[in-house]
Amino acid sequence: xDLRSRGGWWPALCIGITGxxxxxxxxxxxxxxxxxxxxxxxxxxSKSRMWERFWLTVWTATVSMSFSLxxxxxxxxxxxxxxxxxxxLFASIIDLPIVVSPAVVGAFLFGIxxxxxxxxxxxxxxxxxxxxxxxxxxxxxxxxxxxxxRLMKASFDMIPTRFEAVSHxxxxxxxxxxxxxVLPMAKNxxxxxxxxxxxxxxxxxxxxxxxxxxxxxxxxxxPFAIYLDWNGGMMGWVTSMSIVCILMAISAISAMxxxxxxxxxx
Amino acid sequence: xxxxxxxxxxxxxxxxxxxxxxxxVEKRLLFHAGLxxxxxxxxxxxVFEKRHPDIKVNFSYKGSGYFIADITRSRQGDLFMPGEEFxxxxxxxxxxxxxxxxxxxxxxxxxxxxxxxxGNPKNIKKIEDFAKPGVRVGxxxxxxxxxxxxxxxxxxxxxxxDKVKENATLSAKCIPELGxxxxxxxxxxxxxxxxxxxxxxxxxxxxxxxxxYRGIIRLPVGVLKFARYREEAQGLxxxxxxxxxxxxxxxxxxxxxxxIPVDKQGFCLDGTTDQxxxxxxxxxxxxxxxxxxxxxxxxGDLAGEVLRQKKTTRAGD
Numbered sequence: 183x184d185l186r187s188r189g190g191w192w193p194a195l196c197i198g199i200t201g202x203x204x205x206x207x208x209x210x211x212x213x214x215x216x217x218x219x220x221x222x223x224x225x226x227x228s229k230s231r232m233w234e235r236f237w238l239t240v241w242t243a244t245v246s247m248s249f250s251l252x253x254x255x256x257x258x259x260x261x262x263x264x265x266x267x268x269x270x271l272f273a274s275i276i277d278l279p280i281v282v283s284p285a286v287v288g289a290f291l292f293g294i295x296x297x298x299x300x301x302x303x304x305x306x307x308x309x310x311x312x313x314x315x316x317x318x319x320x321x322x323x324x325x326x327x328x329x330x331x332r333l334m335k336a337s338f339d340m341i342p343t344r345f346e347a348v349s350h351x352x353x354x355x356x357x358x359x360x361x362x363x364v365l366p367m368a369k370n371x372x373x374x375x376x377x378x379x380x381x382x383x384x385x386x387x388x389x390x391x392x393x394x395x396x397x398x399x400x401x402x403x404x405p406f407a408i409y410l411d412w413n414g415g416m417m418g419w420v421t422s423m424s425i426v427c428i429l430m431a432i433s434a435i436s437a438m439x440x441x442x443x444x445x446x447x448x
Numbered sequence: 449x450x451x452x453x454x455x456x457x458x459x460x461x462x463x464x465x466x467x468x469x470x471x472x473v474e475k476r477l478l479f480h481a482g483l484x485x486x487x488x489x490x491x492x493x494x495v496f497e498k499r500h501p502d503i504k505v506n507f508s509y510k511g512s513g514y515f516i517a518d519i520t521r522s523r524q525g526d527l528f529m530p531g532e533e534f535x536x537x538x539x540x541x542x543x544x545x546x547x548x549x550x551x552x553x554x555x556x557x558x559x560x561x562x563x564x565x566x567g568n569p570k571n572i573k574k575i576e577d578f579a580k581p582g583v584r585v586g587x588x589x590x591x592x593x594x595x596x597x598x599x600x601x602x603x604x605x606x607x608x609x610d611k612v613k614e615n616a617t618l619s620a621k622c623i624p625e626l627g628x629x630x631x632x633x634x635x636x637x638x639x640x641x642x643x644x645x646x647x648x649x650x651x652x653x654x655x656x657x658x659x660x661y662r663g664i665i666r667l668p669v670g671v672l673k674f675a676r677y678r679e680e681a682q683g684l685x686x687x688x689x690x691x692x693x694x695x696x697x698x699x700x701x702x703x704x705x706x707x708i709p710v711d712k713q714g715f716c717l718d719g720t721t722d723q724x725x726x727x728x729x730x731x732x733x734x735x736x737x738x739x740x741x742x743x744x745x746x747x748g749d750l751a752g753e754v755l756r757q758k759k760t761t762r763a764g765d
Contacts, residue, residue: 217762218762219761219762221760221761222760222761222762222764225759225760225764226760226764229764231765289517289521292518292521292522293521295522312522312524313478313506313508313524314506391510391514392514392518394508395480395507395508395509395510395518396507396508396509396510397506397507397508397509398490398507400506410483410486410509411764412624412628413483413484413486413622413624414483414486414487414624414647415624415627415628415631415644415647415648415763416647416762416763416764416765417628417631417762417763418760418761418762418763418764419763419764419765421762422764
């Protein structure tokens with residue numbers, strides 16, 4: 183049944199509201215682009231600083247997303263399938279970083295990295311986590327890992343347990359079942375979650391502000407660089423980098439749609 | 449299965465990338481600095497690193513209010529240069545900074561100026577004009593930024609604080625908020641540091657304040673107690689305090705006169721900073737008007753700022 187054929191005011195209203203929201207967003211981008219102007223667009227887009235920041239954002243977000251996935255896939259599977267003590271407590275705690283502001287995460291990371299044994303380890307190996315790119319990765323990972331586990335749990339929840347039962351009954355081990363049956367079925371969900379987690383990591387800013395601070399060219403990923411330049415009155419940088427961020431988001435989402443990622447988020 | 453394999457390959461490659469990053473031989477100084485000092489300090493860093501190839505200066509730029517919490521918890525850092533002496537004194541009180549010398553450790557000063565949107569729509573000429581009905585005034589929140597304290601001080605001295613408070617339409621958390629609001633015509637007038645005003649030459653009018661209301665704000669620098677490379681940090685501090693270092697600050701509209709006579713509250717007593725104010729007003733003219741000459745006589749050391757902002761319509765670098 184095609185809903186359009188029914189007519190009436192309610193579908194028209196809903197579609198109209200969608201159109202208005204869309205128009206507002208398009209207006210936001212175009213008005214800023216007009217404010218920037220063609221000459222300045224070419225000027226800022228051809229600067230190497232722009233693309234250094236861009237790659238810094240892309241690779242840090244990708245690395246922290248990969249680590250989050252390594253934690254998130256088994257954790258999400260465990261929360262979705264297994265019964266173990268304090269399961270609900272775990273499930274609630276793992277939700278915390280989603281609900282709590284990243285600023286809190288940033289402030290708390292101070293406490294852990296400067297105490298035993300972490301201070302001792304970093305002293306011994308000469309690796310200082312904090313105001314360098316490791317700090318950025320740590321903040322991004324801390325904020326996104328739980329988020330990732332949450333999304334993974336939702337993806338695994340969507341898959342009926344019957345297939346696993348069949349696989350078990352045919353004599354496959356739990357790990358073989360996971361890799362051969364569950365994971366391929368969760369593929370779309372995983373891809374969708376990857377994009378969401380990646381975008382969340384690339385947009386992280388508050389935690390960085392508190393824990394890392396900005397070192398130019400080293401820790402200032404796009405959102406942080408926008409804030410820095412806003413403070414320096416450099417409206418040209420602010421506007422052009424915001425436009426790049428939006429283009430980045432649009433391509434990430436389109437890429438996901440093309441690959442075929444689907445989950446309960448989309 | 450293939451996806452997992454790809455993921456593992458990717459992780460191995462990326463971790464290799466991390467390890468190669470981790471070990472460096474050079475000495476890395478960690479410099480806690482106020483966001484507002486970024487342009488000047490980046491220039492100082494460039495000169496200093498060129499002279500000392502074995503030293504790298506890493507800045508941790510933050511709003512000045514964030515520093516004490518950061519230093520208290522992390523106990524890391526070599527140098528400290530917040531946006532006001534008040535924040536440095538907090539560090540001195542807590543014992544993070546043991547050898548601060550208030551007489552000599554001041555490389556530069558902020559000077560207060562009035563800014564209005566381009567064309568000065570409400571015709572603001574002096575402090576008393578802020579009390580005129582219908583003027584949308586931007587004030588800083590004294591709890592979160594130093595300029596807020598100076599707004600209160602200045603308008604109280606002029607006896608118009610109550611009226612200005614009624615006119616206030618913006619309570620800013622940090623000083624760039626005031627600059628941006630003026631640039632986008634959200635307010636009609638405000639008072640900011642000259643170093644902030646110089647960032648918006650194309651979009652604002654700059655009006656110097658008469659001596660008795662012109663605030664001079666001391667900007668100190670110090671080596672922290674837990675500095676890992678004390679000697680190198682001291683070297684950088686000496687460079688900042690040297691003639692050469694001060695000259696770099698002067699290029700970004702800081703006042704660098706060794707002595708500026710002030711009263712007890714910090715307001716200017718004579719015309720020491722008049723010349724700098726004239727350069728500032730001229731450079732605002734030079735960015736807006738193509739025919740205005742940009743020379744040492746007209747804009748002084750601000751030529752670099754003027755040329756930077758002339759390059760594009762929306763400021764960048």
